Amino acid sequence: MNVSRRKFLRGTGVALGLPWLESIAAFGAETAKSHTAPRRLAVCFTGNGVNPHHWGATMDDGGIQFANSLRPLEPIRNKVITFKGLWNPTTIEGEGGHYPKMNILSGLRVKKTTTDVEVGTTMDQIVAAKTGRETPIPSVILGTERPSYSTDSGFTSIYSAYISWSTPTTPAPKEIFPQQAFDQLFDDGSKRQRDKSILDLVLEDAKGLQRRLSARDSQKLDEYLHSVREIEQRVEQAERISRAETQGSGWQPTVTAPTIGRPEASIPASSEDHLRLMFDIMLLAFQMDRTRVATFMMNNDLSNMRFPSLDGVTSGIHELSHHANDETRLSHYQKVNEHQVKLWSEFLQKMDATNEGERSLLENSMILLTSSLMDGNAHDSRQLPVVLAGLGGGTIKGGQAYDLSEDPNRRLCRLHIALMDRMGVRVEHFGDADQALAI
Numbered sequence: 001m002n003v004s005r006r007k008f009l010r011g012t013g014v015a016l017g018l019p020w021l022e023s024i025a026a027f028g029a030e031t032a033k034s035h036t037a038p039r040r041l042a043v044c045f046t047g048n049g050v051n052p053h054h055w056g057a058t059m060d061d062g063g064i065q066f067a068n069s070l071r072p073l074e075p076i077r078n079k080v081i082t083f084k085g086l087w088n089p090t091t092i093e094g095e096g097g098h099y100p101k102m103n104i105l106s107g108l109r110v111k112k113t114t115t116d117v118e119v120g121t122t123m124d125q126i127v128a129a130k131t132g133r134e135t136p137i138p139s140v141i142l143g144t145e146r147p148s149y150s151t152d153s154g155f156t157s158i159y160s161a162y163i164s165w166s167t168p169t170t171p172a173p174k175e176i177f178p179q180q181a182f183d184q185l186f187d188d189g190s191k192r193q194r195d196k197s198i199l200d201l202v203l204e205d206a207k208g209l210q211r212r213l214s215a216r217d218s219q220k221l222d223e224y225l226h227s228v229r230e231i232e233q234r235v236e237q238a239e240r241i242s243r244a245e246t247q248g249s250g251w252q253p254t255v256t257a258p259t260i261g262r263p264e265a266s267i268p269a270s271s272e273d274h275l276r277l278m279f280d281i282m283l284l285a286f287q288m289d290r291t292r293v294a295t296f297m298m299n300n301d302l303s304n305m306r307f308p309s310l311d312g313v314t315s316g317i318h319e320l321s322h323h324a325n326d327e328t329r330l331s332h333y334q335k336v337n338e339h340q341v342k343l344w345s346e347f348l349q350k351m352d353a354t355n356e357g358e359r360s361l362l363e364n365s366m367i368l369l370t371s372s373l374m375d376g377n378a379h380d381s382r383q384l385p386v387v388l389a390g391l392g393g394g395t396i397k398g399g400q401a402y403d404l405s406e407d408p409n410r411r412l413c414r415l416h417i418a419l420m421d422r423m424g425v426r427v428e429h430f431g432d433a434d435q436a437l438a439i
Contacts, residue, residue: 007289009209011201015136015188017288019224020356023217037356038134039393040286040365041127041423042294043105044344045163047301048321049376050385051334057082057401064399069334072342076352076389079362079398081439083386085405086412089432091372097379098301099155101372104163104384105295107413107431114156122165123416123430125172127423128293139164139293140285142181142278143174144271145300160301174297177267178235178277185281185290199229220355224287231280238268238277271305272343279347286361287354292423298340301372310335321376333376344369348389365390366419384412388439392422396439409435 008015018024020037054068064077073080090109091101100110106120124139132138147161162171175181186198199206206225210218268274275298282294299305304316313320313332320336323329354361367389374380383405391398404410413431418439420427428434 009202009205010188011198011203011205013188014186014198014201016186016198016202016228017290019220019287019354021213021217021220022357023213037359037361037364037393038131038289038292039423040292040294040361041124041367041419042282042286042296042365043124043163043368043370044296044298045104046298046317046340046369046371047160047303048299048317049371049373049380050337051330052375052380054334054337055374055385056084059401064401069337069341070387072338072345073348073387073389076345076348076362077399079348079352079389079391081388081396081398082401083388083415084401084403085383085407085410086386086415087381087383087410088412091381096153096155098372099152099157099159101379101381102159102163102301104370104372104412105416106165107411107416107433108168110155110159112154114151114154116169117156117158117171118169119159119162119165119171120168120431122163122172123413123420124164124293124295125166126427126430127420127425128291130425131292131423135289135291137184137285137291139172139295140181140184140282140291141172141174141295142282143176143297143300144267144274144278145176145297145303145305148300148302157302161297163297164295172295174295178238178274178281179266181278181281182231182235182284185285185288197229198232199225228284231277231284234273234277234280238273239266241266241269270309271307272309275343276346279343280350283347283350283354283361286351286365298343307336307339310339318376321373323377325377341369351390359391359394362389363391364393366392366396366422368419383410386412386415388415392419395422400439402439409433415439 008017057064057066057070066073088103088107094100103110103119105122105124108120111118128139141164148157150157164172166172210221278296282296285291302318304318306316313335317336320329320333323333348362351362352360356364369387371385374383374385411433413433414435414437417430417433417436421436
C-alpha cells in the first residue's frame, strides 16, 4: 500500500493526524527515518508555589523515593527526574513577591513596568521556531484562566498570566477555551466551517485506510478514533453546560468569535474538567504530530482556582498558599498540591500508554512541571520545584533525584539548555547560563 508517508485522515475542512502505526512505519524504502518517532517538549506550570515540607524526592537502594506531593507519580517512577536547588537568581532582586518571578523559561530579569512589558524570549519558543518547520503548528500554548489587569509594586499583573514569550516583549497568546484548542488541531488550512463530528468527516478515509492495516494496527486506530471522539464529546458537553448556566443569568461569554463551525466557546464549570480536557488536547496534539512543543499554565500565578472535589477544601490556591503555618490551611494546601500532581500524572500515564514503536510517547518526550515559587507562603524563589518526566527519546536516565542545592552553578537555565539541545537547538548561552546541566 502506498501509505508509507501518510500522516492524515482527511475530510471536508479537516485533517486528522494519525498516531504511530507499525503497518505504515515498516512499509517502503523511505521508512528508515520515519520509523524513529520525534522528540517532544512540554512545560506545565502551576502558580503559587508548593508546600516545601512534602515536595521532592530522594534516592536509596530501592531507587527514587517520592515525598508525599509527588507520590501520584509512582506508576511512572522510572521515567521521572526531580531536581532540588535549581533557581533563577534574578528573581530575588528588588521588590515584589510574584511578578518578578515570572521568568521561569527565560531566566532574564522581569522588567519593572506597568506598560512596556519585557521578560525575554523563552526556551519553548526558541525550540518551536526550529521544530515548527516540520509540523502544522509551531507550538500549542494552553491555559485555564484569563489575564487580570492590575498593578503591584510597579509591575503589571499581565506577567502573572504568561510563561511563554515569543519575543522579549511579546507574550505568546494562550488558548483557554477547550473548543478552540480542540478545533485548531484539525484545521486543514481551508478555513471551511463544519457542522459535523471530526470522525464523521474522515469516516470514509478511515475505512479505506483500515482495510490496509494489520489487525493490531486496526485495533489501535479504532482506539485512537474513539479517544478523539470522547474528547470531542467532553468539549461539546462543556459547551452545553456553560450555555445552560448562562442563559438564565443574562451573562454572555466575553469571547464570541466563531471557531470552525462553532457559534461560541466556553470554559468548563469544573476546574478539574477544564484541566483534564486541556491535558488530553495536548496529548492529542503530540499523538497527531500537530506540534512538538507545548506549554500549559494549569493556573495563573496569584490564581485562586478552587477544587470542590477535595473534601473540606473551600479556599482558592493563592489564599491557601499563604497558610501562615496554620495546620488546617496547610493541610488543605497540601491536598491541592497532591491533586495537581495527580492530574499531571494522569496525563503522563496516558502518554506512557501510547506506543510509538521502539518507545512510548512519554519516553520520546520531556515534560517539565514547575512553579515560579517554592514556598508560596514566603514568596521564596531561592530554589524552585522542578520535576521532569520522560526520557527524551532514550537520552535521559529516569528514576533519578538530583540535589544541586550546594552547586554554585545551579541556574535553572542550565536545564533549559540541556532540553533545548535534545530538541535539536544548540546554543552556547541561554538566559543567565552558558553550560548545559548533565542529565
